[in-house]
Amino acid sequence: MNSEYSLMKDSFPVKNTKDQIWIVPKDPYILYVYFEISSETHSTFESIFGYYLWESSHLFLKISNLSTNTSQYLKIAPDSNNLYINIDQPNKVIRVEIGKMISNEFFIPFAGSNVVSMPNNNIIRDQSIHFENVLENKNIDKNVNTDLIYDKFKFNEVSQYLAPSSVNMFMNMEKINKD
Amino acid sequence: MAKGFLSIVLHAHLPFVRHPEHEEYLEERWLFEAISETYIPLLEQFHRLNEEGIDFRITISLSPPLISMLTDTLLQDRYISYLSKMIDLCDREVERTKYQSDFNNLAILYKNKYQNDFNSFVNKYEKNLINAFSELQKSGKVEIITCAATHGFLPLLNLTPESVKAQILVAVQTFEKYLGCKPKGMWLPECGYIPEVENYLHECGVNYILIESHGVLFANPRPVYGTFAPIVSRKGIVSFGRDIESSKQVWSAEVGYPGDHDYRDFYRDIGHDLDFSYINPYILSDGKRINTGIKYYRITGKTQHKLPYNPAIASLKTEQHASDFLSNRLKHIDFLENNMDKPPLFVCPYDAELFGHWWYEGPEWLYNLFKKLDKIPDELQSITPSEYINQYPLIQVASPCSSSWGANGYNEVWLNKSNDWIYSHLHKAAKEMVEIANDNPNAEGLLKEALNQAARELLLAQSSDWAFIMKADTMVDYAKKRTNDHLSRFTKIYYDIKENNLDQEWLKGIQWKDNIFPDIDYRVYKRNP
Numbered sequence: 001m002n003s004e005y006s007l008m009k010d011s012f013p014v015k016n017t018k019d020q021i022w023i024v025p026k027d028p029y030i031l032y033v034y035f036e037i038s039s040e041t042h043s044t045f046e047s048i049f050g051y052y053l054w055e056s057s058h059l060f061l062k063i064s065n066l067s068t069n070t071s072q073y074l075k076i077a078p079d080s081n082n083l084y085i086n087i088d089q090p091n092k093v094i095r096v097e098i099g100k101m102i103s104n105e106f107f108i109p110f111a112g113s114n115v116v117s118m119p120n121n122n123i124i125r126d127q128s129i130h131f132e133n134v135l136e137n138k139n140i141d142k143n144v145n146t147d148l149i150y151d152k153f154k155f156n157e158v159s160q161y162l163a164p165s166s167v168n169m170f171m172n173m174e175k176i177n178k179d
Numbered sequence: 180m181a182k183g184f185l186s187i188v189l190h191a192h193l194p195f196v197r198h199p200e201h202e203e204y205l206e207e208r209w210l211f212e213a214i215s216e217t218y219i220p221l222l223e224q225f226h227r228l229n230e231e232g233i234d235f236r237i238t239i240s241l242s243p244p245l246i247s248m249l250t251d252t253l254l255q256d257r258y259i260s261y262l263s264k265m266i267d268l269c270d271r272e273v274e275r276t277k278y279q280s281d282f283n284n285l286a287i288l289y290k291n292k293y294q295n296d297f298n299s300f301v302n303k304y305e306k307n308l309i310n311a312f313s314e315l316q317k318s319g320k321v322e323i324i325t326c327a328a329t330h331g332f333l334p335l336l337n338l339t340p341e342s343v344k345a346q347i348l349v350a351v352q353t354f355e356k357y358l359g360c361k362p363k364g365m366w367l368p369e370c371g372y373i374p375e376v377e378n379y380l381h382e383c384g385v386n387y388i389l390i391e392s393h394g395v396l397f398a399n400p401r402p403v404y405g406t407f408a409p410i411v412s413r414k415g416i417v418s419f420g421r422d423i424e425s426s427k428q429v430w431s432a433e434v435g436y437p438g439d440h441d442y443r444d445f446y447r448d449i450g451h452d453l454d455f456s457y458i459n460p461y462i463l464s465d466g467k468r469i470n471t472g473i474k475y476y477r478i479t480g481k482t483q484h485k486l487p488y489n490p491a492i493a494s495l496k497t498e499q500h501a502s503d504f505l506s507n508r509l510k511h512i513d514f515l516e517n518n519m520d521k522p523p524l525f526v527c528p529y530d531a532e533l534f535g536h537w538w539y540e541g542p543e544w545l546y547n548l549f550k551k552l553d554k555i556p557d558e559l560q561s562i563t564p565s566e567y568i569n570q571y572p573l574i575q576v577a578s579p580c581s582s583s584w585g586a587n588g589y590n591e592v593w594l595n596k597s598n599d600w601i602y603s604h605l606h607k608a609a610k611e612m613v614e615i616a617n618d619n620p621n622a623e624g625l626l627k628e629a630l631n632q633a634a635r636e637l638l639l640a641q642s643s644d645w646a647f648i649m650k651a652d653t654m655v656d657y658a659k660k661r662t663n664d665h666l667s668r669f670t671k672i673y674y675d676i677k678e679n680n681l682d683q684e685w686l687k688g689i690q691w692k693d694n695i696f697p698d699i700d701y702r703v704y705k706r707n708p
Binding site: 082 | 334335338393396397398399400401403411415417568569572573574575576580581582587588589590591594595599602603606
């Protein structure tokens with residue numbers, strides 16, 4: 001084992017023996033998906049449905065919006081193992097399954113992903129305002145005009161002055177403030 | 180009572196770049212440059228404020244990798260060697276520039292600076308800057324907080340919740356070991372927030388976090404005071420959002436202070452400007468030119484024809500810019516006081532390394548800011564987040580929005596085509612770490628050492644810096660190598676444990692190389708109930 005791992009400079013073993021699919025949000029609209037279909041699943045599928053159906057059917061993702069109880073299917077390339085998908089639904093709870101679509105009608109799932117919440121990207125119009133005294137752990141109702149600050153400052157977009165990382169400054173890569 | 184409050188928060192962090200296997204390593208210079216250009220200058224300015232009796236408050240996040248490196252004897256000794264070499268270079272520069280008065284004055288200034296660094300580091304701070312920060316914390320004017328163990332970007336590690344737990348718990352343990360108390364607050368790496376982090380923050384007794392502006396502004400329900408007051412979640416964690424306007428004044432490429440034409444130019448460095456034969460002993464041994472830290476020009480403007488740097492003029496500018504910064508906050512207060520029923524708070528988080536390393540005059544700007552602030556206590560006062568919570572404990576309940584301070588505000592800097600390949604490996608290793616931690620709940624001896632080292636390797640692989648460097652497309656090979664090295668080492672340990680075939684000699688070598696968190700307990704990865 002020793003020599004094998006010490007020689008690995010650019011890659012390391014990651015092959016799994018079971019089907020898996022994982023999802024993480026990239027931003028409020030885009031989800032990163034990576035997956036793997038095991039050779040065992042491939043052979044089991046072929047033994048049940050036959051070689052021809054494996055070859056002629058396509059891999060699909062079933063993207064379920066658990067907040068709205070809706071879902072959609074997305075055809076994926078047979079040789080891919082990761083992709084970015086446009087969800088277009090910020091602030092929603094999403095789960096994805098991977099499987100084969102048979103005759104454009106039947107979806108046979110191989111694996112289901114974790115569940116994620118897509119980030120929110122806007123002001124939430126919920127007006128239920130509560131305060132807490134954090135030192136005494138007490139909830140307190142207080143009347144505050146919720147529009148005051150927001151209307152004056154038009155807080156409705158992500159700040160344009162996002163900071164670079166400190167490590168950036170040591171690599172001299174990005175001119176932060178200089179021409 | 181003040182009409183408003185200002186909370187300056189500096190985040191000091193560098194990835195763990197200790198390479199005992201080589202006599203010289205480029206990335207270790209990041210630490211040495213940061214010590215000389217940022218950490219010592221900041222400490223000196225804070226001591227200066229103390230000596231002048233100026234009341235000030237500042238919050239500093241010291242990341243666990245930085246604490247580990249600043250307390251490491253090998254790196255402390257290598258920093259002293261670095262200083263000796265810099266002093267030698269300055270001696271030669273004083274001689275070389277003796278007929279060019281503008282440059283000669285600067286060469287003398289640099290020589291004095293590095294000699295002063297040497298004296299301060301060796302004699303005043305006894306080589307341990309963490310003790311120096313700890314002493315300042317005791318004065319009550321500086322609040323030290325922590326960050327995640329290896330600066331892992333938590334929103335992308337949460338596929339294995341134990342990874343997030345370990346990043347937070349190991350950070351808090353490291354803080355307690357070196358600072359002697361629990362941290363009140365945590366700077367989430369890259370301000371990367373997801374609600375799940377709160378489970379572990381609460382468990383560790385961390386009361387507050389710093390997050391990006393829209394993390395607060397897009398919270399649920401919407402915060403009535405915007406970013407001008409913190410919010411508290413149902414779990415009891417208080418979130419402070421970054422003030423947009425004050426960030427712009429420092430970070431903005433168009434109007435930010437560090438771009439002023441009279442400030443020192445970061446890019447013109449004698450490491451690149453001088454004859455190769457002359458500068459060769461002070462650059463990398465393979466002949467690769469690097470920044471030495473000796474820079475003679477001011478920014479001047481959008482021109483290649485740079486004028487000599489004039490420290491006296493730059494110093495005056497720091498005063499002007501400190502006044503300008505305060506005047507803008509006061510104008511802001513004038514507007515806000517009619518719209519708020521308590522004094523507004525401006526939270527200003529910055530990377531510490533901006534001050535001094537990038538913006539050479541930044542530490543002096545901070546000194547002037549606090550000095551001027553001290554004269555207007557009825558208008559605006561500096562405050563730490565924990566002091567603010569104590570003074571204004573009535574806080575709106577709201578759940579922050581998942582967010583970060585990276586480009587476009589979410590995860591894309593650390594998750595894109597240049598670096599997404601790392602996540603399947605990181606997630607797999609995290610699951611395997613949880614597996615071996617659960618399989619061996621009471622390990623002893625060599626097995627325990629192997630499990631602890633596996634935890635170190637996983638944590639080191641998770642540093643957000645590697646993904647960031649890959650995205651930035653410079654020094655990518657180093658970031659890939661670090662990711663591969665740590666994951667390969669982790670994988671070998673995992674299989675050695677599974678096959679009951681531990682390699683003691685090899686393990687010893689890895690422990691010597693990756694010696695971060697000597698007291699780590701692998702059981703931090705035990706599966707969540």
